[in-house]
Amino acid sequence: MAQHSFLLVCFYLSISSILIFGQTEASSIESLVLRSLYDSIFIHKDNTACPANGFYTYESFVQATRRFPRFGSVGSPEMRRLEVAAFLAQISHETTGGWATAPDGPYAWGLCFKxxxxxxxxxxxxxxxxxxxxxxxxxxxxxxxxxxxxxxxxxxxxxxxxxxxxxxxxxxxNSVIAFQTALWFWMTSQSPKPSCHDVMIGRYRPTEADLAANRIGGFGLTTNIINGGLECGIPGDGRINDRIGYFQRYAGLFKVATGPNLDCENQRPFA
The missing domain is CATH 3.30.20.10 (Endochitinase, domain 2)
Structure with missing residues (x-):
């Protein structure tokens, strides 16, 4: 009977640990990206001028991240915030509706297009x-x-x-799947490219070919992963500057330094 009681206690403790762990993973993004912060990042995403207005909801973003529990949950608090800021900056450029003289600036119009x-x-x-x-x-x-x-x-x-x-x-x-595809691309390495996630958490280790191509870690390398064939190796490319502009704004909102190597103008694209 004593052994039975001991096993029963262990079972309940195991279930409790799973539930607590699940709650921690599910709430990690909410703790990094409060709804108020999300709204201050994407000021104009629901503007009637944006074709995606009403599509990219905070709830969909949070739900999508639960499929990728390592997103924004690896490393120091600063590293976690930096990764999330980098991801949001990249998707903002990809969906931007901003222009040079746009209200609140060109970097306040992310998630305008779907x-x-x-x-x-x-x-x-x-x-x-x-x-x-x-x-x-x-x-x-x-x-x-x-x-x-x-x-x-x-x-x-x-x-x-x-x-x-x-x-x-x-x-x-489907807005949840939409966010999930972006996170899937961010978290998944596709040889010879590393994942953007590994780059932003410092896990990327360049090969000899990477070093010869000047593909060093930093935000610029995530741009190379996403669209290097069209944007990298081009000095002063406006698309690169737009990505960096978003990243700098978001890093400020997350109260974290961007770090070096923001562009990829001296990097060769991946083969």
Whole structure:
């Protein structure tokens, strides 16, 4: 009987620990990004001029992060805030509705769009047989990270539980999945690229090829991961400056220093 009671106590303690751990993971982002901070970051996301108004809710953001418990939960408090600031800066540039003389400045208009404006193609790589395109489906930029191409929609859908190849439009109709695709891209390494997450928490270790290409850690490397083929290795590129502008504003709101290596103008893109 004593052994039975001991086992029963251990069982209840184990269940309690799981519940407490789950509550800690679920509440970590809320503690870093209060609703008031989220609203002060995305001042104009629900402006009627923004096609995505009403789509990128705080609740959807928080719910999406629960699928990625390591996001914003690794390292010192400063490192955690820095990673979240970097992620929000990158998705803000990808969805920006700002301009140079915009009200409250150009870096107050993140999350204005949920789908690419005037896509120039269907973003179907027909040579990729692992993730084949489906008839009458297009794979242009959608969601906070502007997920693009069938070879991204396919694995993102598999990881998140939706059919990204047959139903790519889900990314612009379901706000939780939209945020999850951005977090999936941020947290997932795709060789030879590291994950943006590993870069921002200092886990990235450059290879000899990375060092030869000047791909050193910092916010600029996350830009290289996201869109280096079009933006990196170009001195003074306006898109790079926009990303940095968002990051600097958000780092200030999170009360954390940006650190060095903000641009990728001297980096070669990943192959």
């Amino acid at each position: 789908e690419e404006v005037s896509p120039q193609s269907t973003y179907c790589d027909s040579s990729n047989t692992q993730w084949p395109c489906f008839p009458n489906k297009t794979y242009q930029g959608r969601g906070p990270i502007q997920l693009s191409w069938n070879y991204n929609y396919g694995p993102a859908g598999r990881a998140l539980g939706f059919d990204g190849l047959r139903n790519p439009e889900t990314v612009s109709t």
